[in-house]
Amino acid sequence: MTTTPEGAPRTVLVHPDATVLAEATAARLLTRLVDLQSAASPVHVVLTGGTVGITTLAAVAASPARAAVDWSGVHLWWGDERFLPDGDPDRNETQARDALIGALGDALPATNVHAMRALDPAAGIATPEDSAAAYAAELAAFAPEGASVPAFDVLMLGMGPDGHVASLFPGHEAVGTTGVPTVGVHGSPKPPPLRVSLTFETIRAAREVWVVAAGAEKAPAVASALSDAPVDVTPATGARGTAATLWLVDAAAVAEVGAA
Numbered sequence: 001m002t003t004t005p006e007g008a009p010r011t012v013l014v015h016p017d018a019t020v021l022a023e024a025t026a027a028r029l030l031t032r033l034v035d036l037q038s039a040a041s042p043v044h045v046v047l048t049g050g051t052v053g054i055t056t057l058a059a060v061a062a063s064p065a066r067a068a069v070d071w072s073g074v075h076l077w078w079g080d081e082r083f084l085p086d087g088d089p090d091r092n093e094t095q096a097r098d099a100l101i102g103a104l105g106d107a108l109p110a111t112n113v114h115a116m117r118a119l120d121p122a123a124g125i126a127t128p129e130d131s132a133a134a135y136a137a138e139l140a141a142f143a144p145e146g147a148s149v150p151a152f153d154v155l156m157l158g159m160g161p162d163g164h165v166a167s168l169f170p171g172h173e174a175v176g177t178t179g180v181p182t183v184g185v186h187g188s189p190k191p192p193p194l195r196v197s198l199t200f201e202t203i204r205a206a207r208e209v210w211v212v213a214a215g216a217e218k219a220p221a222v223a224s225a226l227s228d229a230p231v232d233v234t235p236a237t238g239a240r241g242t243a244a245t246l247w248l249v250d251a252a253a254v255a256e257v258g259a260a
């Protein structure tokens with residue numbers, strides 16, 4: 001596992017606190033969508049679960065500037081999902097629907113929302129691997145010629161205190177999974193234990209990767225990733241976009257950077 005993954009160098013932007021971080025990330029996302037839509041359509045965005053990720057979506061919903069975006073030209077995807085039944089309140093999809101997608105109403109066509117399949121044995125989705133395979137097919141259907149996944153315009157990732165991003169946890173096999181766009185995850189240390197995740201190959205195909213992290217409990221992992229700790233120790237090290245890698249953080253989360 002390389003300690004210096006290829007991709008765009010990181011830009012670290014520090015915000016005063018988690019509330020400002022979520023508001024500023026929402027503003028940044030809205031502005032980016034407007035800019036992207038002035039040049040091309042559709043635009044593909046990957047959402048993240050987690051506190052900052054969902055608070056950011058709620059801030060997008062609350063912003064009058066959301067009307068500047070043509071949501072019919074925006075496709076929403078997920079970096080990972082908790083493998084639970086449809087509508088479970090712990091699913092990242094459910095939380096994103098509650099925070100933003102519901103508020104967008106008819107402006108965002110239902111066919112633009114690409115959720116990872118929920119646990120549904122009757123429909124053939126009995127394991128995280130089933131859901132991962134279904135998502136791989138969905139990604140392929142929207143991939144440019146010669147690719148297996150879309151080159152996401154913006155891919156957002158929360159980060160756990162252990163340095164995980166998406167559902168790629170330290171020391172877990174999925175961190176090193178290659179050759180497939182998605183992976184089923186068993187034994188996640190963060191509940192629930194069963195999850196589905198994009199692989200690093202898919203994450204690193206994105207044009208822009210934005211890591212969002214707030215709070216003192218994230219400080220050791222932020223310091224570790226920014227000092228290029230091995231990806232299997234601190235997975236967030238591996239989060240890079242092809243055109244830009246942004247670390248959108250609060251002051252508490254960068255408190256230990258450079259301390260080692």
Ligand SMILES: O=C(O)[C@H](O)[C@@H](O)[C@H](O)[C@H](O)COP(=O)(O)O
Nearest residue numbers: 049050051052158159160165166
């Ligand atoms: O499904 C999930 O749990 C995630 O997508 C996960 O990767 C999350 O983004 C981080 O754990 C950060 O979450 P917090 O911001 O809540 O710490």
